[in-house]
Amino acid sequence: MKAITRFLKTALVLAVIVIGGAIAYAYSGYYDVSVGTGHNAVTHWYLSTLRYNSIKRRADELEVPPLDAEEMIRAGAVSYDQGCAGCHGRPGREPSDSFDPRPPALTRHAHDPAYTFWVVRNGIKMSAMPARGEDRMSDEQVWEVAAFLQDASRLTEGEYRQMVEPPPPPPEVEPVPESDEAEVTEDGDEDGDDPEAANDAQPTDPDQDEQPPADEDTDG
Numbered sequence: 435m436k437a438i439t440r441f442l443k444t445a446l447v448l449a450v451i452v453i454g455g456a457i458a459y460a461y462s463g464y465y466d467v468s469v470g471t472g473h474n475a476v477t478h479w480y481l482s483t484l485r486y487n488s489i490k491r492r493a494d495e496l497e498v499p500p501l502d503a504e505e506m507i508r509a510g511a512v513s514y515d516q517g518c519a520g521c522h523g524r525p526g527r528e529p530s531d532s533f534d535p536r537p538p539a540l541t542r543h544a545h546d547p548a549y550t551f552w553v554v555r556n557g558i559k560m561s562a563m564p565a566r567g568e569d570r571m572s573d574e575q576v577w578e579v580a581a582f583l584q585d586a587s588r589l590t591e592g593e594y595r596q597m598v599e600p601p602p603p604p605p606e607v608e609p610v611p612e613s614d615e616a617e618v619t620e621d622g623d624e625d626g627d628d629p630e631a632a633n634d635a636q637p638t639d640p641d642q643d644e645q646p647p648a649d650e651d652t653d654g
C-alpha cells in the first residue's frame with residue numbers, strides 16, 4: 435500500500451513538471467515558427483503519420499467514380515495547372531518553398547484518387563493546403579484532378595505543357611496571334627528592332643553578296 439502511494443505521488447510530481455514545463459515553453463517564445471525550420475524527427479514522424487491515417491480513414495469511405503476517360507484526365511490537368519501547380523509544382527518546376535510543411539511534388543508520384551479528393555475538399559489543418567468547397571470546385575472537377583494525379587509521374591515537361599495549353603486556334607484566325615506578338619514586342623522593344631521585320635527585309639537586303647543565278651548567267 436505504501437509503495438503504491440509513493441508511486442502515485444512520484445507520477446503526479448512528474449506530470450506537473452512535464453505539463454508545467456510545456457506551458458512555460460509556450461510562453462517563453464523559444465520555439466521558432468519560421469518557415470524552413472521544420473520539425474525534429476520524432477515530431478515529423480508523428481505529424482505525418484497522423485495526417486496520412488486521418489485522411490486515409492475518411493477517404494476510404496468515398497465512392498470513387500470511373501476515372502480513366504481521356505477527356506477527364508485532360509480537364510484535370512488543366513485544373514491542376516491553374517489551381518495547384520503554383521504550390522505543388524509540375525513537371526519541370528519544383529514545388530514552392532514558401533511553406534512549412536512544404537507542398538509535396540504531386541506530379542512526381544502516383545496518388546490514390548479518393549485520398550486526393552478528400553484533401554482537396556477538406557484541406558489540411560495547420561498547413562497551407564486549402565479546402566475547396568463546392569462553390570469553387572464541383573465534385574466532378576475535383577474527381578478530374580484526382581484522375582489526373584493517379585499517374586502524372588510518367589509525363590515529361592513537354593507532354594504536360596501540351597495537355598494544359600489551350601488547343602491552337604483554327605487557321606482562319608491567323609491574325610490574332612500576330613497582333614498578340616506585336617503587343618509583346620512593343621512592350622519590350624523601343625527601337626523597333628524587330629527580328630521579324632529583319633526577316634521581311636531579307637529579300638531586298640543590299641548586303642547580299644552571293645547571287646548564284648547572276649553568276650550562272652555570265653558563265654553560260
Ligand code: HEC
Binds near residue numbers: 534
Ligand atoms: C497555397 C498552396 C497550396 C495550394 C494552392 C494547393 N495545395 Fe495541396 N498542399 C499544400 C501544402 C502546404 C500541403 C502539405 C500539407 C501537410 O504536409 O500537412 C499540401 C498537401 C496536399 C496533399 C496531401 C499530400 C500527402 O501526401 O498527404 C494533396 C493530395 C494535395 N495537397 C492536393 C492538392 C491539389 C489537388 C490542389 C489543387 C486543387 C492543391 N493541393 C492546392 C499547399 C497547397
